[in-house]
Amino acid sequence: MELFATHIPLWDSLSENTLKSFLDESDLNRLTHVSHPKRRRELLVGRAFIKYTLGDVLGKEAHHIKLTLKNDRIPYLADSSVCFSLSHSGPIILLAVSDHPVGVDIEQLKNHNFERLKRLLAPAQQKTLHLCPTVQDKAAFFTRCWTMKEAAFKLDAITGTSVLQAHFLSGRVDDFYIAVAANVTLSETSVQFKGIHGINMNIVTLNDRIVS
Helix, strand or coil, rough: CCCEEEEEEHCCCCCHHHHHCCCHHHHHHHHCCCCCCCHHHHHHHHHHHHHHHHHHCCEEECCCEEEEEEECEEEEEECCEEEEEEECCCCEECCCCCCCCEEEEEEEEECCCCHHHHHHHCCCCCCCCCCCCCHHHHHHHHHHHHHHHHHHHHHHHHHHCCCCCEEEEEEECEEEEEEEEEEEEEEEECEEEEEECEEECCCEEECCCCCC
C-alpha cells in the first residue's frame, strides 16, 4: 500500500476549466451542486490528483483513467483491481492506493468541545479521553480515534467490513493525524508514505490498535 499526498495550493496554476477536464460525467454533474469555492477546488484538485497518481501507478495517461461511482458517491476503478481511498483536511489531500480495499482519513489537530463530541466515541474511548491530563492530550487522542473511525467507515462502505473487523495503521505528520483501515493486516513495512512534493513532512507511525 502506498500513501500519496499533495498540497492544494500547489495546483493554483491550473484553472478551473483545466481541472474540470479530468472529471468524468458523474463528477461534472456533482460539481454543478457545489457552489462554495473552497469545496469546488477540493473536488477538482482531488479528482485530478487521483487521476495523475493512478496514471503513474498503472502506467496510463491521467485523462485515460476512468472513475466509476459506487452508491453515487464513492469513486473506484471498474476496470482494475487497484483500490484507493481519498481524504482531505485543510490544504492537504491524502490518497491511499492498494491491492486490497482500503479506507483512509486525515484530520488536522484542533481543540474541540470534547464534552459535546465524546458521545461520538466508544465508551472505553470516552473514559480514556476523560483521563487525558491536558487539552492538547485530549485533542490528540480524539483526533486519532476519529481518523481511525472515519477510515473504517470508508472501508465499510466498500466492503461491509465493520470497525471491529478492520485492521488499522495510524500516524502523525506534523499537526495532521492519518489513519488507514483495511481488511488485511497492516504493518509499518506494508505502507509506504510518499510525502508531498515541495514540502518536508515526515510520518511518525503509531500502533495499529483502536480502543473499542
